[in-house]
Amino acid sequence: EGVARLFSAEGEPLGVGYLEPKARAALRLYRFDLGPLDSAFFQGRIEAAARRRAGLGPHHRLIHAEADGFPGLVVDRFDRVLLVQVRTRGAWALKDRWLPALRSATGASAALLVPTEYARRAGLELKPRALWGEVPEHLVVEEDGIVFEIPLALAQTKGFYLDQRENRRLFEAEVRPGEAVLDVYSHVGGFALRAARKGARALAVDRDLAALGVLDRAAQKLGVRVDVRSGDAPAVLAALVAEGRRFHRIVLDPPALAKSPRDLPRAKRLFAELLGHAFRLLEPGGRVWVSSCSYYVKEADLLEAARRAGADARTRFRVVRITHQPEDHPWVAQVPETLYLKTLVLEPYPLAP
Template identity: 45%
Template sequence: MTIVVVAPERVKKLQNQYPWLYADEIAEIRGDAHAGELVEIRDARGDFIARAFFSPTSHIAARIITYDASEKINRAFFERRFEQALARRVHAIVNTNALRLVHGEADQLPGLVVDRFADTLVVQFRNAGVENFRKEILQALKKIFPAQGAYERSDTQARREEGLELRVGVLYGDVPNEISIFEDDVEFFVNPLAGQKTGFYLDQRDNRRLLRTMVMGSDAAQPSRVLDVFSYTGAFSLHAAKAGAHALAVDKDQVALQQLEANARRNNLSERVGARWGDAEKVLAQLVQERRSFSHIVLDPPTLAKHKNEVPPAKQLFTRLTTDALRLLEPNGILFLSTCAYHISVNDLIEVSRIAAGDVSRRASVITVTYQPADHPWILQIPETLYLKTLVLRVE
């Protein structure tokens, strides 16, 4: 097995459970490993640190899979990892039949993502390492996570960066074109074959529930009016409407908005859920011109900064979006401002909100800051596993 020797100043980081070894942290490579092959990571004295998937063309040259020198990487290994992942989620995720079962490095399985939607699994093999163990992984999935079928959505940029072809299709069993899932008392149709990511944004589950506790229903003197920006299939809108609010969903994906309308009909909420197609920034400006107002606004854009150098323009866009959102928010209204970008911090969201509030002369107070739910674990030693941050504000 090829040996990768770590630069002395980087040894402690790996020993402290950080799973990535960058190319510029390698002192020496003894052998000729190819993409996805297992390598041993050692220090300059030859002491074993970990075993990892090797990636010669990536800036992340090795992704640690085990710290146990005696542990064999085979079907039994993946079964143990899946059992451990399942144990982390027992009793933590309730009142839904849709959750993330495996979350890559956070579950000590770098590059592997598995979501459950009712009786269907949706799987992503994101790097050459897990690709090389595809057979063993699928065997372990069938045993630990029994399902009617499994569908592959390995159509990520990460695969391109490793020189892997994109793969989409049925892995095994029967996979319906649409899957019915529930989240509390709201039902959704999910399309894993053509939807974004794996078909549904499971990581906003807790925030949808939080919004629902804050809206006023039809029994109130004035029911809440919710603006759901970057709505995708409108999960925030549907939860709010189920609680009696009126919601307007905004997205540039027409297919997603059609799915929202179908989900609204399924939940008998069509009278309380509307949709507007278009670019979010332009639609917000139009709503300002129309003198619309809302009691609750959700801004949940896609990843705007995949790299650190993209943060400044992302913050500028966030500021423009937030400024117009505050123009639409009625006095004492609630704003949810979310980012799914690791490189954008809570402090960045606070700065954006402070600038936007100043631009429209509004006073804002922080109600809470939330993070991703328990089925998307945040590992203390792996800062990159904290990606979803949401700032919840009350604006006077």
């Protein structure tokens, strides 16, 4: 295990990477020549990533792993604070080379190491800790005038979903005053708060009380009301159906449901269940926004789940829009796994008698 050079069968140099013989991807390339993997190299990569994100504001994903030429490293920037995910043994082994470069290139005052399941699967027993500087007790995130104060304990586990930023903007643009909006798996309420700001009656559903607390404080600062329900999403949706509730717009944004191919059947069943409830809760002419942040759940899988749900609810639907992750979460054709976020906007209409 360690830094390795790759050559073709003919002896042509192909690149330099980190070899992990027991990993699913045994060799992850950092560069496609035989140059060194030193601090100067990593600083150049970081500066290039920052230039590509110029104009995106102070809160964005700075490094998106392989899509930015950094296998195993993800960095989210929240103004002067960085949240750093190390997902592979190679990225951790090289930290003494890229960490000083990250600090120098960004000028960030603090950086927090955020352990992930990816790291655990790679055999890395990492604990949350400051990589440098003094990390504040709350991560303050401002998005289009909405301020979220996220406790550090929540930031270390779920953070803030930067990848839904453009979808939240699109969603807010189509909400109308007086509509009823349901935000399921709301986390800190990014969709619900925007709907309330437009004059809609918003209900947020999540099982994480800390996240709902962030939502409540953000609503108070914004001067709007968002109702909340804590609980398991399918059970809450079933209860809303039983209560006869109706909504004009429903957001279904669950966490990653398929972290490996074997999880896909269960994920598709859950999406079908969620969509079935959603179709029954919609007002005529309403829309469902359903997202998957799992690479293994493809657009075709979401559509299949929606067709199953539609059949059970005797409902057809139009696909109004399909979106993917924003530009600070780039995806490259040569690395299919870098495309992970898919969102379908569905507009059901009843079948004729």
